Amino acid sequence: MTLRIPAGDTLPRHVCDACQTIHYQNPKIVAGCIPEWEGRVLLCRRAIEPRYGYWTLPAGFMENGESTAAAAAREALEEAEAEVENLTLYAMYSLTHISQVYLMFRGALKEGRAGVGRESLEVKLFAEEEIPWEELAFPVVRETLRRYFEECRQGSFGLHMGDFGRGPDGRVIFRRY
C-alpha cells in the first residue's frame, strides 16, 4: 500500500501496489437519539472504551444498507433495549478532528421501557435536574443535551448544526452555526 495522489484526484490516497485499488477514507456517520419519555431522557452508562463508565446518549456507527433514522433506532435497541418511534433530526455536528458526523434525532421511547444492553453498565431516565453533567462521555453529548433542555423550557425545537474541532492548545472547541 502506497500513499499517493491517483490520476484525476487532488488528495493523497492509500493505493494498493498489487491491484491498484484505491482505498478511500471518508468521515463516518454516528447516528444517535434522545429517547424521550414523560419529560425525561434515557441515558446509558458505557461498558466500553472510550469513556468507560461515563454517561451517553445511545449512538453508534451507521452500517451499510440502512437509513440514518434506522441506524439511530438500532443503536437505541442495542445499547438500551429501547424502542424509539417518530424519529426527527435534531442536530448535525461535524467532528472534524476525528472525521465523524453526528446525526442526533429526537424520538419517543415506547412505553418508557429500557434495559441494559451489551455495551452498557446501566441505563436510566433522567429529568433535566438529574443529568450527570460532569459525568457525560463526550462534548457532543453535552452540547446536544444542553440545547435540548433549553428548548424543552422554550417549548419548541429547531435543527442545530455546528463543528467540533481541536484548538491550538489541543482542547476541543465547539463552533455553532
Added chain:
Amino acid sequence: MTLRIPAGDTLPRHVCDACQTIHYQNPKIVAGCIPEWEGRVLLCRRAIEPRYGYWTLPAGFMENGESTAAAAAREALEEAEAEVENLTLYAMYSLTHISQVYLMFRGALKEGRAGVGRESLEVKLFAEEEIPWEELAFPVVRETLRRYFEECRQGSFGLHMGDFGRGPDGRVIFRRY
C-alpha cells in the same frame, strides 16, 4: 483478508489475517448544494461517469477533516468554480442500496459567478421552467429540485428527509418521511 464476525461484534467484517486489523465499511456522505441566484439555480453537466453528460447539482464525497457545510462548498468550487455562502441544510436522504447519505444544502451563489470545473462539461443557471427534468443525472437530484421549486412557490423552506432504495423489480423507490 477474511470476512468474519469479530469478537464482540454482530456483523461480518473484512479482517486482515496477517495483522488482525478490522476494515469496517460504512456509508459515505455525499455533500452538495443548491446554489441560488436571483430565482435561478446552478447545475453542472457531468464530464465524468456515472451519468456522463447529464445535469446535476454540485455534490461529492465528503473528505476527512472537513465539516459537512465545508464539503458542500468545496464541491461547488471544484465542479462549478462557484462560491456559495450561508449554507443551510435542506435535505438528508439515505440511499440504502448504495450506502450513501446525501446532505443537500441551500446556499447563495456569490455574485452569480460560476465556471466550468474539471468534472463538468458545462455549468448554467436555470429557472424552474428551464430545468432539464429528463436529463438529470440521479433520482436524488430530481427529488431535491422538485421539492425546492415547490417550496419556492410557497415561499418557505423546510428540512426534507427520506430513503431511496431498490424495489423488488430493481427500480429505485423513494420513501419520504
